[in-house]
Amino acid sequence: MKADNIWKKNLFILSIAVFIAGIAFSEIMPFLPLYISSLGQFSHQALNFWSGFIYSGMFIISAITSPWWGKLADRKGRKLMILRASLGMAIAIGAMGLVTNVYQLFALRCLQGLFAGFVSNSNALIATQTPKEKAGQAMGTMASSVTAGTLLGPLIGGFLASVFSYRITFFITGFLLFITFIMSLFWVQEDNFVVKNTQDIGKTQDVIKQFKSPTLIFGLLLTTMIIQAANNSINPIVSLFVKQLVHSSGNTIFLSGIIAALPGIATFAVASKFGAIGDKIGTHKIIIAGFIAASIFFFATAFVQNTFELGILRFLVGFSDACLFPQVQTMLTKNSPADVTGRVFSWNQSAMYIGNIAGPLIGTTISGLSNYSMVFISTAIIVLFNLFLFKINVLNHLKDTRN
Numbered sequence: 229m230k231a232d233n234i235w236k237k238n239l240f241i242l243s244i245a246v247f248i249a250g251i252a253f254s255e256i257m258p259f260l261p262l263y264i265s266s267l268g269q270f271s272h273q274a275l276n277f278w279s280g281f282i283y284s285g286m287f288i289i290s291a292i293t294s295p296w297w298g299k300l301a302d303r304k305g306r307k308l309m310i311l312r313a314s315l316g317m318a319i320a321i322g323a324m325g326l327v328t329n330v331y332q333l334f335a336l337r338c339l340q341g342l343f344a345g346f347v348s349n350s351n352a353l354i355a356t357q358t359p360k361e362k363a364g365q366a367m368g369t370m371a372s373s374v375t376a377g378t379l380l381g382p383l384i385g386g387f388l389a390s391v392f393s394y395r396i397t398f399f400i401t402g403f404l405l406f407i408t409f410i411m412s413l414f415w416v417q418e419d420n421f422v423v424k425n426t427q428d429i430g431k432t433q434d435v436i437k438q439f440k441s442p443t444l445i446f447g448l449l450l451t452t453m454i455i456q457a458a459n460n461s462i463n464p465i466v467s468l469f470v471k472q473l474v475h476s477s478g479n480t481i482f483l484s485g486i487i488a489a490l491p492g493i494a495t496f497a498v499a500s501k502f503g504a505i506g507d508k509i510g511t512h513k514i515i516i517a518g519f520i521a522a523s524i525f526f527f528a529t530a531f532v533q534n535t536f537e538l539g540i541l542r543f544l545v546g547f548s549d550a551c552l553f554p555q556v557q558t559m560l561t562k563n564s565p566a567d568v569t570g571r572v573f574s575w576n577q578s579a580m581y582i583g584n585i586a587g588p589l590i591g592t593t594i595s596g597l598s599n600y601s602m603v604f605i606s607t608a609i610i611v612l613f614n615l616f617l618f619k620i621n622v623l624n625h626l627k628d629t630r631n
Contacts, residue, residue, distance in 0.1 A: 234419050235357040239366055241415045242310075242350045243373040245408040249314070249346050250377020252321070252404040255385025256397065257283075263394040267330050282334050284585055289341030291581040297345050298352075298574020306353035306570055307418040309345060314409035316343030322402025325395035345577065346408065347374055352573040353418060355561035364511055364558045368503025371554035372496045379492040382485075435568045444563055445572065447621035448556050449579045451515075454614040455552050456583025458522070458607050461591035463488075469600040473535050487539050494546025499554050511558045512622045518551025519615035526608035530601040553580075563625075 256263075261279040264270070270278065301309040320340040327333045351370055358366040388397040436442050467484035474480060506514040525548060529541045557576065564572045590610075594603045 254381030301570030325398030364503035460587025491546035
């Protein structure tokens with residue numbers, strides 16, 4: 229098969245696979261606290277503690293172990309890591325339907341975090357197989373696919389849990405991930421990859437020496453962390469903010485669900501298109517536009533008077549999101565040697581998970597000390613700070629490139 233057809237086939241198969249994975253990862257979230265409550269007698273405080281502890285355990289373990297998996301990916305191949313992640317998580321999540329106490333559930337969530345990396349390794353494989361001039365469009369397509377799956381997941385998970393049971397839903401989720409394993413095993417082809425010895429891939433400092441601009445790479449990783457922290461600072465208070473806007477009347481849960489989904493819908497619609505535009509005019513310009521737009525949207529959200537205004541601004545945030553995380557991955561792709569792409573993307577995943585953990589802590593702390601509006605203002609300030617760091621980083625990189 230011609231190289232041009234191989235990367236297109238890989239993109240087609242893996243975009244479907246990450247869509248299915250997005251469903252699998254998000255469909256257990258709506259009922260996870262309810263499942264925890266069914267495993268014992270808990271006070272309100274204990275239930276909140278275990279829900280947060282079990283939810284975040286996966287991210288902490290994955291943030292720690294991702295760089296090691298990335299190193300192994302560069303040595304053994306990204307396809308092998310895709311197979312490892314999909315099969316390992318299929319077993320871990322499926323086994324959650326068999327637990328009898330919260331300790332077992334926590335252990336399996338940590339095991340899920342240990343095996344994590346399906347999406348990041350899929351992105352790394354696409355990044356190394358896709359022509360550089362098509363990287364933005366390809367990474368945008370992958371981002372759209374996983375976003376679509378993540379949006380559908382809670383809806384499908386709630387439906388399955390209501391029709392069957394919590395335990396059966398875990399079994400179905402494990403089966404979905406096993407499907408991604410089968411798809412990747414038989415239809416994904418990693419072309420021209422040579423298995424390396426340990427000494428061939430080098431230590432971290434050797435990898436850094438291969439970068440034309442190490443400050444650009446690590447600046448992009450910092451950008452990823454701050455983007456995730458900013459976006460996730462809003463998540464814990466969305467439903468509470470909606471409740472405040474409707475004065476505790478109406479169907480708060482339904483409205484919160486719609487508003488929470490709106491950014492993802494917008495991102496899904498335009499991420500691939502923005503990636504293609506970035507390939508033509510410069511990916512860094514798309515990212516800068518995203519930062520400017522996001523800071524305006526977040527700041528304006530602090531002053532909304534009703535859920536309609538909130539919904540419009542949250543939808544617009546989805547467009548700015550499409551300019552940020554997928555495009556940062558594109559810049560990492562275009563500025564990283566193919567031989568170390570696995571490690572770069574694993575570092576990016578760790579940065580993303582650190583942001584996932586830090587964001588909700590920032591949002592809940594600020595809302596506790598002040599009010600919900602201040603969370604959005606603070607997030608706008610964080611985004612502007614990220615823009616400042618990014619512009620300095622990119623301008624220095626462009627200056628060095630010209631010299």
